[in-house]
Amino acid sequence: MTAQPLAGLTSLKVKLGLLVVASVAVALVVASLGRAGGVPAWLSIPVTIVLALAVTQLLAVGMTSPLREMTAAARRMAVGDYSVRVTATSRDEVGELARAFNTMARDLAEVDQQRRELVANVSHELRTPLTALCAVLENLVDGVGPRDPDSLAAALAQAERLVGLVEDLLDLARVDAGKAPLTPQRVEVRALLDDAVAESRVLGRDVSYEVHVEPDDLVVHADPARLRQLVSNLLDNASRHSPAGETVTVAASRTGDRYRLEVHDRGPGVDPSDRQRVFEPFGTLSATDGTGGTGLGLAIARWVTDLHGGTIRFVDPEPGADGARVRVDLPLQPHDRPLPRQEDVMPVPPPVPTPESQPQPPAYPTPRSAPVPASASPIVVPPKPLLDDWFGTYWPERGTPARLSILLGASAVGVLAAIVLPFRNLGLGTFLVLLAAGAVILAANRDRRDPFVAACAGICVLLAATSVVRAAEWIVVLCLLAGGAVCVCASARARTLPGFLVSGLSWMLAGLRGLPWLGRTLGALTGLGQGSVALLRTLVWSVLALVVFGALFVSADALVAEWLGGLVPDLTLDTAVLRGFVAIAVGGMVLSAAYVALNPPAVDQSAVAVRPTAARYEWLTPVLVVNLVFAVFLIAQATVVFGGHDYLQETTGLTYAEYVHRGFGQLTVATALTLVVVWAATRRAPRASVADRVWLRSTLGLLCAQTLVVVASALYRMHIYQEAYGFTQLRVLVDVFEAWLGLLVIAVLVGGIALRAAWLPRFALLSGALVLLGLAAINPDAWIAERNLDRYAETGKVDWAFLRDLSADAVPALAELPPDLQGCALDELPTDDDWLEWNLGRERAADTSIAAPVSWAELEARCPASD
Template identity: 65%
Template sequence: MTPQPLAAVRSIKVKLGLLVAASVLVATAVATLGRAGGVPPWLGVPVTVALALAVTQLLAAGMTSPLRQMTAAARRMATGDHGVRVPETSRDEVGELARAFNTMAADLAAVDRQRRELVANVSHELRTPLTGMRALLENLADGVGPADPAALQVALGQAERTSRLVEDLLDLARVDAGRAPLVPEPVRLAALLADAVAEAEVLGRPVTYDVRVSPPDLVVAADPARLHQLVANLLDNASRHSPAGSTVRVEAGQEGERYVVEVHDAGPGIAPADRERVFEPFGTLAAGDATGGGTGLGLAIARWVSDLHGGTIGFVEPEGGPDGPGGARVRVVLPLSPPERVADEPVGSAGSETVAAQPPRPADVRAAGVAAPGVLDDLFGGFWPARPVPPRLGLLGGALATGALAATLLVERDLGLGTLLVLLAAGGVLLAATPRRRDPWTLGCAGLCVLLAVTTVVRDAEWLVVLCLLAGVATALCGVTRPRTAAGIVLTGLAWPLAGLRGLPWLGRTVARLTGRGQGAAVLRTLVWSVLGLVVFGALLVSADALLAEWVDAAVPDLTTDLLVARVFVTVAVGGVVLAAAYLALDAPRVDRGTGDPRPVGRRFEWLAPVLVVVGVFAVFLVAQATVVLAGHDHLRRTTGLTYAEYVHQGFGQLTVATALTLLVVWAAARKAPRATAADRAWLRGALGVLCLETLVVVGSALHRMHLYQEAYGFTTLRLLVDVVEGWLGLLVLASFAAVVVLRSTWFPRFALVSGVVALLGLAAVNPEAWVADHNLERYADTGRVDWTYLQGLSDDAVPTLVDGSADLTPDERSCVLAGRTGTGAGSDLWEWNLARSRAADALAGVRLEDAATTGSSASPCGSPS
């Protein structure tokens, strides 16, 4: 049961007031504490909001659950289940409403019980005299007593019809009362059908029966009496509606783990609009027969028997469709073994989801409950439906431990070994949470995430490390949600922050599991005594041994007030985001829902004309590029007034955007273009193939332009990153071309994600800042032009290259390029260790720089690009 901290409050207004007051107080206290401790707003605001939401969820738990339970109970009562009840735990106005609802439900159950008893009693009382009348009429019809045979035969027919009606009413009364015994046993289907046909032939109707069973020795598990009743009612209905001299076909066969029985008559058939209504009680008129002698209950009982066995029944289109021979064709699909059912389990009837349970005894009114839908179900809808996710104390503990580890290793430290350990711990929690941790896609994403996390101890450039961390987060989330579409990948990124809200009920159940085991007081006492023993004896022994004191200083973080507050905030923040990601892995949303192929356009020109326009625009651009190459720079200068360097710089950004938009055009056209005929597929391959090939030429042009621009104006990490992005887009264009050729693109979104991650890992492996430093020094040696200020701003990744490359520089230039680098960036803290900073310190260890006072003077090249 959901905990209700405010259950004792008798007014819902007071509850809402307490809820608002508690949330405001918690938010104010946390915000004040964070501001006093120097916590930055980007960390303090999310933690404050998260804690306020947690307090709101804790106090509001159970306030609206009775209302949601009453809604669910009312829907079940509308289907005939009057045994549902809602808890009466609250003392406020909602609790009073719950008690009134239970009273109403009890009254409705009593009325329903009386109705069923009335039907059963009337049927029972009528059966005995009708049986006697039938026997008397049989004697008279046989000539035992003097009578008019024709009149007596009519009376006998009416009596038989009344008897059938009573028997059918008794069967329906059993269904309504929920007492439908099912005794399955092995049944030879061919023999059962033969017996049913023999019984139908006794009725004397002028029809013949054609029975076919495949395989002939088919044996099923079923209640023979109930199954015989179902077949007999279908045969009776078919023979009654078939014309004289016609044939009623009965076919049965196995289909996988189920078997099918079909009865096809030669009558007038049933209109599609009436095929469901004929299974309702007294639905004979819907079947097109007002005088056939039926009670109108046979098909209703047939559906009840099929539901009892866990199967389905319905009228389907006759063989040959509307233009075929006609007639009605009823199809019954049943499992080879019916599902196990406890005694007196309610059974639905007439195709509905009715649950006709026995009404509870007065002493059991509060024992029968109904589960309430979550308050977040309407918010998330079909995108993230509620699932019975069990509490996971291990995930909660793992997330909190990761947060504590981050607070210990990250506060007031640079990125390094400690960051890698925190990332690996978070990844371990995420992998433990996902139920498909052995899936190849999930394992592949986990391997990529580890490689991306290693950049924190290999590279010092913050922009590169941050890009790798963001890519690692995206890859990890896609690894656990397993999207297959581009929209699914985007929704996965949006689902991570939403998981913090969607997982609040699960978090509440997990915390309730933690505190509801009856051992809270014992755990608290044990924790207090353990901490006391650690503090007392630890302080004594540390003060007695200097070496132990050094170890403790190195292992125990600084717990001054400001740092303690910062560590608490980091613990909550990191633990919260890890827990949200773990819930996302544990209960992944339907990120690919509703992203299937759309309906193609009706006419080919609707998609082809826009694509051909884009193809023509690209063709004109390529002609212009060829003109520049063939006519030379002088022609370019005369016609545009631009130098070649200015010309290539002017268009690079536009070409990059055009490449990305081309991918969007290919995606949209491939989704909307029809593929029904060979001509459709040929036009699709031809138009999009030409567009992809033109785009590859544009990509080559863009990369060439950037190369010329870097040669003219220098190399930077941003320009190198843009080169990598353009090359990655070119790879996607090539992949799009392959998808167009084979007309299959389900693999493309995952390929785009993985190839992007691999490209980023390749960039990190190249060491971009060292590459930029090396090329700028080479350019300086060739042209005498370099931006010294930019080189000074490179990270420690570039220091070994700068040290080696500056050997041929003048002392002033060497001091300028290495200005401000002391070689102490590696630090002495183990958790800050980084390979790039360590190599930089080693490279600078033996370097003797000139007096830095000359740096920036008029005689020095430092200060402005040359």
Template identity: 60%
Template sequence: MTRPLDPVGSVKVKLGLLVAASVLVASIVATVGAAGGVPIWLSIPVTIALALAVTQLLASGMTSPLRQMTAAAARMARGDHSTRITDTSRDEIGELARAFNRMAADLEQVDRQRRDLIANVSHELRTPLTAMCALLENLADGVSEPDPATLRSALAQAERLSDLVADLLDLSRVDAGAVPLHVEPVVVGELLASAADEFQYGDRDVEVTVAVEPADLTVEADAARLRQLVANLVDNATRHSPAGGTVSIRARRVDDGWLLEVADEGPGVAPDSRARAFERFGTLAETEGGGGTGLGLAIARWVTDLHGGTIRFVDPEAGHAGARVHAVLPLTAPPTRDRAPVAAPKEIPVPDTSAPTPPSATPPPLPSMTDSLFGGLWPDRGEPGRPRLLAWAVGVGVLAGMALPFHDLGLGTFLVLMAAGLLLFAASPRRRRPFTIACAVLCTLLASTALIRDAEWIVILCLMAGGAIATMALTDARNVPGFVISAISWPLAGLRGIPWLGRTVRMLTGTGHGIAVVRTVLWSVLGLTIFAFLFMSADALFAEWFSGLVPDFGSADFAVQVFVAIAVGGIALAGTYLALNPPEVDTVRWESSPVAKRFEWLVPALVVDAVFVAFLVAQAAAIFGGRDYFERTTGLTYAEYVHQGFGQLTVATALTLFVVWAASRKASRETVADRTWLRVALGLLCVMTLLVVASALNRMALYQEAYGFTQLRLLVDVFEGWLGLLVLATIAAGWRLRGTWLPRFGLISGAVLLLGIAAINPDAWIADHNLDRYETTGKVDWYFLSQLSDDAVPTMESRLGSESECALTTDRRDDASWLEWNLGRSRAEALGVETDTLPDYATACPGQTDD
């Protein structure tokens, strides 16, 4: 498989081309965005994303040999030396890959030789040891008499063991190719009789017969090697012969030299297994019942090849069953010479490193380029490609490109959010869990605010909360660190999911690399552009049809739509990978051990309690002393006092939650006294914090009565109330000393409170309370009321008479699309209230204030 930059012969040149391509793509995209009037907050992320995509496409091919070598080195450390690296590149990395392949081949051969040496020695030692043990057992049990013949047989086995030990040096040179043959006259009949005699004391109930024609057949060969050959063939035959069976050894002269035949009465060897039987470890388990190490026949062929002969299985004689081996050997062995190791005939040859690795070589699985960044926290579990999910994400991007640009929040926004939400829900393996289903329902309700409310501020807050809830459901985050990791994991999923995207593209296209897709797209676009413009210039009817089907690529609107489609499609695709393979966010914890002494956490907590007590005493003095006492003491008006303190009290409430969290982590809980002090000190602090919350809410109420109601004041009022709710939850958790549920409760309760704000129609609520204040005090900010959304129009229209034109102004477009429909906007349009000009508030509208 070739890569786009493989023909380039220098890494430096490749890096230059990589930088040039990335800069070119970024320049083109940025120029198109600027010419199309794309906002910079949208243009910059899309430009960076596309430039990074090109960089990834080219850099992946450049670094893949290095990543292959990393994987191969890990496998070699585990003893697998069969891996080869793709070395089609012509640069320095390609040279390194070819050198790595040569090294891997050498190591594989050396490791095979080491293992084969151990196997050979073990196999050769087993036969004489077995025979000697059987003979000695017969002598010890009195079955056999220690006559000279028996002792000579035992001595022969001992001598054979000695010879095998002496041959260890020869065996160490077998695989190196240097094997000495000690050629001498060998009487075949005596050799075969001696070999057969070794098996008569074994535990196998098999008779071994010998026949030689002519009886005085003599050959020039290495007697020890021939004994090896016969012993291994007879050992294999007796192992697979039935009890009471016969193994026959025959030798006779033939035209090419002499023939050694060993036949048994076992199940035989199937024709398709005969060639494989002589391979190392190629046991006959499938055909003759198994047993052995699978080295005997391989050694037999090695000895045969050393003498310049051949060995093979042949069909049994007519009317007989079993296996039959023919070894044809010359009458005179060839002179000793260096030979390639023949004990492993199927050994993988060392590849020709001057040529690229053949296509049949399978490279190891590539570690991802992002594994070094995310491997521990966010491992790539090899999630298979999902072409349907990719197509779904692309569809979400296309829908967003058509529905979002140049349209207010409304039905189109809701459709895009539902399409994206269904995609994430379908991709998540946790979609059947009750918690995930509850989060999906909550996200749907938050997204539906775009259908109901025209007030963008509350809709946007609800959509942001929905995104946080969705992320928490996808990652199954349970603590504050998990929330933080989840928040950054969505944008990082666009980088972490590149390997999965590559697998998906390969499944979708059937290609081995994403460059094929790029080439296909480029050639298709080029062909479409050239021939479409030719035919449009040649035929007016075709030009009209084509213009109606294809958008105006040169228009600024189309550029914005493309950027939005890419951005939203990329976000949906990143969320899809986050759903398929979420990071292990719960593994990230703020580890903390309890302090050794109780006073280390208790004294600071009691100091904070004392400060809260002093503050509450001051509040009581201000309340019971009255405004005169307060203004005389502080020099501030009560309005200034209220306005000054609310923000600080809100911060104090939030900090109190942090103090409780920190103290609970440092406090020991081993004894009853430890737990009691923890509950009392922190419980008292939480109770006093609730009083601070009540004070802050009271100050905001007074401030709103004095200066009017606004969206920000309502929002911070609800925020302070939410902090009070968290304090109550903290008290409940502290009583049981178990608060793992608190982080999720805080996030979900905050989202529910936002839904509650949306449910009360906040702009209408604000308008209603400001009009109540106008009726009571005669003061109102008409300009502020005129800037409220269409949600407030029905309330103001029903309560204002002749003064309605002071508040009911709108910049509503006449060409609004159905994609912008929502309930608030529809109700305002149904009333038909519309004033395009702003009045002179100072003269035409009574009670105007600038609160």
């Protein structure tokens, strides 16, 4: 059972107060440490929120689980399963409610057991006279038995017995409803007892009866039918349990304003511990001979006694006698209880509903089960996870099993990141951390052999490797972000564009959705018993041995001390705070991504199903309008091409460089919007008829063809602009983005041939990552430097300040400048990195022979004027 830190408190309000205080205190402490340690806000804020939520989750364990257990148990009880119980471990109001709920469930189980016994006993008792009646009637119909008054009387007797049983049941129902009538009249006790004894003799039991009435002319006021029913049931019970040849004594006497009836048999008697239970419906006397009735007789006898305002009980037999002795004390003049009006009568309870007739609850449907015996252990209903109501069908809790290896792996990655990443440049250490994180996430992925997952894993490794190959942080950061996107999309098994977007959101929400799984995993960690103690003991001794012997050898050998300095980070207070934040942030992100892989959400459900349009013009008209606009633009481009630059300047007053600069961004947006138009049209356009498919292919195909011309125009415009104003990272990146959009347009054309493009979203994701890898492969900073140097050689124009901002990747290209100009293009020379910062771009720059950089103050004096 999970430990509950606040279980000992008796007030829910106090628990909530302590919960708020603890969460706020942790948030303040963590935020203060982050500010004191110089942790950036983008790192300290999410870590503070995560730790505050973790403390809240730890302290809130078990506070609401009884309520959720009760909800689940109530739903199961609604379909007849009364064996459920809830866990009540706290001492507050919720715990008291849970204990009261368990008491109610136990009582309902007992009532349900009695109901089942009632149905069984009534069925048994009704079967006997029905069988006898059917046998008599069959004999009469088949001519086997004579059709004389005796046979008809036997059939009538069985029918009357059935009527009597039904009347008894109806009487019990009226008692339960509180609407039983009573009409007292003058009754001669002697005559009533004689008639009851005569009727009892008809049953044919081998017993005799003695009747004693004092005084002999005793007259009382009572409901004659009810009083006759009372005496008959007592005589029937006494004759049933009396041995053959014995005598049943019936006595009546007056005592003041009351009179007493007693029935005494010579049977085995009733144990004092059972004397109250036998008056319950279908409670039977514990006869040694095993005989017994339906149990309705004594229950009805008590009901009649209560109607008259009297008492009934079993008393000890007279000295020297044995058997059972029933005593009934009744008033001589009971209060009238007339039959109520029809509109006031509570209807007889309906038959017990069957499982098929009962409405099923919305959750936790279980079939009706047999009552649990007293010796059986009650079923504890697991509570419905609280977050299920928040995430619904989008991300259900599927009972993902605890994975201790995933938790330990993510924690190890966090510790590794805290040691390697702070105060170092991107390099080999970053790549090692990313590889370790990817290994944990891949281990959590259940579809590692899926081609899409395998391809994503390979691309992620290549994207992570850019941190070792390239020194340009802008391209490395873009590759790492793309790798994270590819990783989370593969973990969530996304297939659509909305699914990709929701996958990224799922990564952020996994820290909340995965709390139940994290609780189970931590429970597995702490529930290892002796194994966990041994593991902890082993770790403590190992760390102690490492510290003691490591300190000795470090102090004894300078080389070992140098090696250790390269491995062990600086752990001063300021650096320790930052490293702690990094460990929590990186470990949490890896654990969140691993949970997405363990329990992937239904990300593709976010794609809303769209009905095709009823009429073709609803989608065709907007597409034709877009085609027309594209056609107008292409005509304008053709006019510029054939009219020449002079025509353009005469018409617009712009040079060609100014003209292309103003339109490139708009063309890029137009290309992206075209893909949106095609996506929307394919979802809305019907495809039932051949004409529908022809119109869809032709109009969208024409639009894609015109879009490819727009892409070519945009790329040409950017080329002209770069030739005029130089090359930069942003311009190259936008160039590559526009080319990737053109690739997607071609893919759309291919998919439009068969009108099947389910593969297109994943193609867009992987192709975008590969295009980014291709950009990193060409060494963009070096390529940009070379293009700007070519432009300098042709025009004498160069932006020295821009070249000085390029990364170490550009140093080999800048070494091609004349020695007196090399310092103009450099801001600083690369410094030596430790092995965890090793990077191919910085290594090549350090090995390149190049002049020392000039200072910014000397730049204008020593270097030619820049653009």
